[in-house]
Amino acid sequence: MEKIIKGKAFVLGDNIDTDQIIPAEHLVYSLSDPEESKKYGHFALSGVPLKNSGLPDGGIPFIEGDNYQSKYNIIIGGSNFGCGSSREHAPFALQMAGVKVIVAESYARIFYRNCVDGGFVIPYETQVKLNDKIKTNDELEIDLENNILVNLNTGDKFQLNPLGDILPILEAGNIFEYARKNNMI
Amino acid sequence: MGMTITEKILAKASGRKRVEPGENIWLNVDVLMTHDVCGPPTIEIWKREFGDKAKIWDKKKVVIFPDHYIFTKNPQANRNVNILREFASHYDLPNYYDVGTERYKGVCHMALAEEGYNLPGTVLFGTDSHTCTSGAFGMFSTGVGNTDAAFILGTGKIWEKVPESMKFIFEGTLPPYLTAKDLILQVLGDITTEGGTYRALEFDGEAIYSMQMDERMTLTNMAIEAGAMNGIIKADEITEKYVRERTNAPYEIFESDPDAKYREVYKYNVNDIEPLVAKPHSPDNRDTVRNVQGTKLTKCYIGSCTGGKLSDFLNAAKIIFGKQVKVPTFVVPASTYIYNQLEVETINGVSLKQIFENAGCVIAPSSCAACLGGPADTVGRAQDGEVIISTTNRNFPGRMGSKKSEVYLASPLTVAASAVTGVITDPREFL
Numbered sequence: 228m229e230k231i232i233k234g235k236a237f238v239l240g241d242n243i244d245t246d247q248i249i250p251a252e253h254l255v256y257s258l259s260d261p262e263e264s265k266k267y268g269h270f271a272l273s274g275v276p277l278k279n280s281g282l283p284d285g286g287i288p289f290i291e292g293d294n295y296q297s298k299y300n301i302i303i304g305g306s307n308f309g310c311g312s313s314r315e316h317a318p319f320a321l322q323m324a325g326v327k328v329i330v331a332e333s334y335a336r337i338f339y340r341n342c343v344d345g346g347f348v349i350p351y352e353t354q355v356k357l358n359d360k361i362k363t364n365d366e367l368e369i370d371l372e373n374n375i376l377v378n379l380n381t382g383d384k385f386q387l388n389p390l391g392d393i394l395p396i397l398e399a400g401n402i403f404e405y406a407r408k409n410n411m412i
Numbered sequence: 413m414g415m416t417i418t419e420k421i422l423a424k425a426s427g428r429k430r431v432e433p434g435e436n437i438w439l440n441v442d443v444l445m446t447h448d449v450c451g452p453p454t455i456e457i458w459k460r461e462f463g464d465k466a467k468i469w470d471k472k473k474v475v476i477f478p479d480h481y482i483f484t485k486n487p488q489a490n491r492n493v494n495i496l497r498e499f500a501s502h503y504d505l506p507n508y509y510d511v512g513t514e515r516y517k518g519v520c521h522m523a524l525a526e527e528g529y530n531l532p533g534t535v536l537f538g539t540d541s542h543t544c545t546s547g548a549f550g551m552f553s554t555g556v557g558n559t560d561a562a563f564i565l566g567t568g569k570i571w572e573k574v575p576e577s578m579k580f581i582f583e584g585t586l587p588p589y590l591t592a593k594d595l596i597l598q599v600l601g602d603i604t605t606e607g608g609t610y611r612a613l614e615f616d617g618e619a620i621y622s623m624q625m626d627e628r629m630t631l632t633n634m635a636i637e638a639g640a641m642n643g644i645i646k647a648d649e650i651t652e653k654y655v656r657e658r659t660n661a662p663y664e665i666f667e668s669d670p671d672a673k674y675r676e677v678y679k680y681n682v683n684d685i686e687p688l689v690a691k692p693h694s695p696d697n698r699d700t701v702r703n704v705q706g707t708k709l710t711k712c713y714i715g716s717c718t719g720g721k722l723s724d725f726l727n728a729a730k731i732i733f734g735k736q737v738k739v740p741t742f743v744v745p746a747s748t749y750i751y752n753q754l755e756v757e758t759i760n761g762v763s764l765k766q767i768f769e770n771a772g773c774v775i776a777p778s779s780c781a782a783c784l785g786g787p788a789d790t791v792g793r794a795q796d797g798e799v800i801i802s803t804t805n806r807n808f809p810g811r812m813g814s815k816k817s818e819v820y821l822a823s824p825l826t827v828a829a830s831a832v833t834g835v836i837t838d839p840r841e842f843l
Binding site: 246256274316401402 | 436460492555567569606788813
C-alpha cells in the first residue's frame with residue numbers, strides 16, 4: 228500500500244448509491260477483458276445527476292468526453308456512501324477510473340466490504356462532514372500512516388478515522404491474499 | 413444477558429455458544445445464491461483465486477437463478493446467462509434454473525422461497541443486496557459482492573461483523589387499505605436510508621404474524637433500504653406450513669430472548685398508519701398518499717420482489733377490477749409460478765390475468781425487468797422525464813432507467829388506484 232496519496236478531489240453529496248456510481252445498464256460488460264472493462268471507468272459516476280456532480284457548484288463531469296479515466300483520484304463523499312445494490316462493479320468502476328481513496332462520513336455495508344475485500348479502493352471514514360469543507364479540483368494529500376488529509380490549496384488538515392480491522396486486508400491486497408497469509412485457505 | 417434471534421443464528425453458524433454485536437466472526441454458510449449480473453464475475457474471481465484445482469465447497473448449496481437481464485437482445489447480457497449455463501453444466505450443478513426451460517423461475521428472492529431454500533435458523537448469502545428478503549423465514553440472510561461470494565464458493569465461509577439489532581413492533585390488526593409496503597415505508601421514513609447500517613432489523617407484533625409469507629418478505633426485503641445487514645421475522649406456523657409444503661430439509665427455529673439487547677425498539681399501532689409513498693429520489697422520502705394526491709403520472713408499475721407477488725396482484729386486481737387504466741400500466745410477476753397463478757386466482761369468477769388485460773395493463777414475463785433499469789429494450793423502463801408510481805423497492809436517481817424520471821414507491825393498492833385515475837390516488841377511495 229502506498230504511504231502518501233496525492234491528487235485532485237471530486238466532491239459528492241450524501242447517499243451516493245450504486246446506481247449513481249455505475250448504472251445498471253452498464254453491468255453487462257466483462258470485468259476481466261481489458262477492452263471491455265475500461266468501459267466501467269468510462270461510465271463511473273455517470274448516474275450522478277449533473278447538478279450534484281462535482282460539488283459545491285456541480286455540473287462537473289467525473290469523466291471528460293471519451294476518456295476511460297478521470298483526472299480526479301480522491302472522492303470526498305458525505306454520509307451513507309455506496310448505498311443500494313451489492314454490485315461489486317461499483318468500487319471496480321471507481322478503481323478503473325483511477326480513484327485511489329474515498330473519504331466519506333459513513334458507508335453502506337456491502338459497498339464498504341466490496342472496496343476492502345476486493346482491494347479496489349481505500350474507504351476512509353471521518354468523524355466530521357468534509358464535503359462542505361473541500362471543493363472539487365482542490366489538491367489533496369493523504370498520509371496513510373498517520374491518517375491525515377491535507378488540503379494543499381487551503382492548508383487545512385483533517386484527521387481521518389484509522390482503518391482498523393480492514394487495514395491488514397487492504398495491506399494484503401484483498402481478502403484472498405489476507406486469508407492465504409493467515410493460513411485460512 | 414439474552415440474545416436476539418440474529419445473534420443466536422450467527423452463534424450457531426460460527427460454532428459458538430454466544431456472539432456479541434461488533435465482533436468479527438467466521439460463519440459457515442448454508443446456501444450461496446447468485447444471478448446473471450454477479451454470477452459471472454463471481455465465477456471468474458473464484459477461478460482466478462483458486463486456480464486449476466478450484467473446487468466448489470458444496471454443489472448442493474450453490475443456487476443460481478438468471479433473473480435480472482433475461483428478456484433482452486443485449487448481447488453482453490445474453491453472454492452472462494451463457495456463462496452461468498456453461499458453469500452449471502461443466503460442474504454439474506443441481507440447483508441451476510435455466511432461462512428458456514421449465515426450470516426458469518424468475519426473481520431470485522421469490523424463487524429461493526418457492527423452491528424451499530429458505531429454512532429457519534440457517535445462513536444464506538447472495539450476490540444481491542435484497543438477499544435480506546429470506547430473513548422473513550426466521551433465518552439470517554444478507555447480500556455480498558462478487559469477491560465475498562467467490563470466497564464462499566471456494567470455502568463455504570465468510571467473515572462478518574455481528575450486527576446490533578433494532579426491533580420494530582407492529583401492534584393491531586392490519587386495516588384493508590394497508591400492506592407490508594406501507595409498514596416498511598413508515599420505518600424507512602423514521603430511521604432513514606442509513607438508520608440501519610450494519611444492523612439487524614427485527615420485525616414483531618400481531619400485524620406481522622397475521623401476514624402471509626410473501627407479504628412478510630416485503631418487509632425484510634427492504635431492510636437493505638435502511639442500510640441494514642439483515643431483516644428478520646421469527647418463524648411461526650405460517651412459516652412452517654410454507655416451508656413444509658416445499659421441502660423436507662431439517663431446520664431449527666430460534667427466537668429472541670425476552671431480555672435480549674436492542675439498540676432501539678420502535679412500537680407502532682397499525683391503525684395509526686395511513687397509505688404511504690416514498691417520493692423521488694429516496695426510499696426514506698416518506699409522505700402520505702394524501703399529501704401527494706393528484707400528482708400526474710405517465711406510467712404505473714406493479715412488479716419486482718416487493719411488488720410482483722401473488723398478494724400484490726390480488727390487492728391490485730381488487731381495485732382494477734372492471735375499470736380501465738388511464739396511463740400505461742405494467743404487470744410483472746416476480747416468478748413464473750406467480751405468472752401462472754394469475755390465470756388460476758379469480759375475483760368474482762374472473763382471473764387476475766383477465767382483470768389486468770381487460771383494464772389495458774401490459775403483462776410481462778417474470779424477471780427483474782424495469783425495477784433496476786437494465787438494457788435499453790427492458791420492458792417498462794423509465795424514459796426521460798417520466799413520473800412513475802411503482803411497487804418496487806428503490807427509487808434512487810436513475811434506478812428505473814432514466815436519471816430524469818421521478819419514481820414514487822407505493823403499495824400495490826395505491827399503485828392500482830393511481831393506475832385507474834392517472835394521478836396518485838389514495839386506495840381508500842376504492843375500498
